[in-house]
Amino acid sequence: MRRTSALVTAAALALLAGCQGSGGGGAVAAPVIPEAPPVAVEVTPADGAIDVSPTVPVEISVTDGELTDVAVVDGAGAAVPGAVADSPEDPAVEVWTPETPLAYGTTYTLTATAEGVSAEPAQAATTFTTVTPQRQLTPAIGPLDGQTVGVGMPIRVYFDQPITDKAAVERNLTVTSSTPTDGVWNWFSDTEVHFRPSQYWPENTDVTLDADLYGVDFGNGVWGETDRTVSFRIGERHVSVADADTHQMEVYDGDQLVQTFPISAGSPDNPSYNGAHVVTEMNRDRVMDSSTYGVPVDSPGGYRTPVEYAVRISDSGEFVHAAPWSVAQQGRENVSHGCINLSTERARWFFEFSQPGDVVEIRGSDAGTLRSPINDWTIPWEEWRAGSALT
Template sequence: MGPQQARRIAALLIAALLAVLAACSGSSSEAAPDDTAGSPTTAPAAPAVVTLSLADGAADVPPTTPLEVTVTGGELGDVTVADATGAELAGSLEPRAGDPSTAVWTPEGELDYGTSYTVTATAANAAADERTATSTFTTVTPETLSTPGIGPLDGTTVGVGMPIRVFFDEPVADQAAVESHLLVTSSTPTDGVWNWVRDDEVHFRPSTYWPADTQVTLEADLYGVDFGEGVWGEKDRTISFSVGEQHVSVADAAAHTLSVYDSGQLVQTFPMSAGSTENPTHNGPHVVLEKFADITMDSSTFGLAVDAPGGYRTDVEYATRISNNGEFVHAAPWSVADQGSRNVSHGCLNLSTENAKWFYDFARPGDVVEVVNSIGGTLTAADGDIYDWAIPWEQWTAGSALS
């Protein structure tokens, strides 16, 4: 092979080699291969959803309505409640029992009636993206506010027969709503039940007299409660009282005796004269209401003129009131000869001055005097404030608006 032929073969080999190199490196205009092809992708986090229990624009909202915030797909952040001026209210946030996705905001005080408030709540999802929900609502404006009276008074000590009594300014239209906000607790548990003795008055008592030496508390949480017909509760009240020793006396109109028991032990038996045939004393458990060292008794107070047949006006000592129909245990020196043998009073329980003073000193409001064997009827609503223990238990419990 000659030199010229050798040069041609070398040129062909070089050209082939350049072609191979070009095929391996590719053109500068071609796209580089994608190194991520076939690797997994991450979807963006779903946004948190914030829901408020009160719709924006809600009106006539009871001020005690729970302010609830529910979050899905995230975690709850700040919750604020502000009035119409923008001033934020102090409050606390707690999870709702049994539902970790919902929190309840509770004010330190009370929301006012007839006031606009704005709730703002934020929540963040897993990517820390925040969402906000806002609702403005207005609380109800009552036509009338009501604060009931309560007996016994706070801090007092009463006898075992004293019921709890709640007195309203006018008849209560929604008795169940009111009753459900009257909570009674006692150091010795009882089976006590409320009874609406009138449309504007509700009493609480156990099936038997209160246990002696018991502490009792009534929480009347009536602020924000709808009594019905435009009347709303004005405020909450709490009263506590003590039940003292068990003082239960038995006035036997047939035996003409007053037997006094202290904590179940007989301590006195007095000769007594009860109401006459014309004016018999009522049967049933009476409750001591008040005491007077001196009082003028006047028949005109219960509709019998002083100058009418049987009418009277006289001063008596050591009078212990046991009903509001004119029945007292009191001193009657004019009937000592009849005490223990005949019933000659106008309905009261007559004792000698000495015995009446002893009973006056012994008795306290709430003590019980059970009248038995009288020819008169039994205590009823017509006889005044407290005839509670003369009502059979089944009838009593039926008088609850929640029964």
């Protein structure tokens, strides 16, 4: 809080007068003390403002004086606790911040009082009303808070309503990590945005997403409902390479090759997709059902088969799993419906080794590149960066 005073000038004039000689004994003229300027106070939002974001800065500016009091009440006259601090953007402005965020659809009155050299204090008041959203949204976020995931797991934010102002949302999604990265957001659709670095995450890294979306205008009457913070850990680096051409899968723990397994990948009629796949789900027992991707069980090519140690690597129906019926083909021929087949013992080892977020890179297939919902690492980096609303 600041005070601008004319007292220094007045004191200097008085001292100057006291130091003058009397000369010929004539009288010395009394110094002229200028009149102190009046205090001026300005506040924002403007009085009568409506549809104000509940997180908009409430700013106070004082000229030729010092702010001495700020009082805020809601429409019912109840006091709203808060504190005043210097604005980080403009040191000449002070900002009042409530202890808890202001509510949507509520009227508030702020009164600011300042004093200066002049005897009369000054006041300014503003009454404003926060916006009433047509709808409020809180996104779903993955990974979950406290989870440990592999180096390939992107941060995924999902909304159940299309987002019109993607830039406003993205500006309020802040990612920090114990090992800094060059990560960028990419919008997969109007309802889904992902974050990843240019390369796989550094292993053993702590990551936090602050989704400060309360009071953010998403567009078309939709506003953020709440703030969320999600913290998770990137665990050990597990990247496996499954080659459909050589029928082998190399499993790496960090930079060390720890296993080389014979495999059977997708058949020529049902080839596995090329590219980096991300482990998203692990089932000790699972029933593989062709109807989940549009092939009826009772049709030619349909099936409903129980399997063990199923590690899902895409939402296109691809798993690494035990397939004792294809052991004779593993290492020699591709006969699966797109999955990576292993013997039961090898599948059990891989299941116990794996964690969500691990990477399985499939190569050598006649199929195209993976295009399932988590195909983040198959998108070239410059294309990925272009998918940001802030590019």
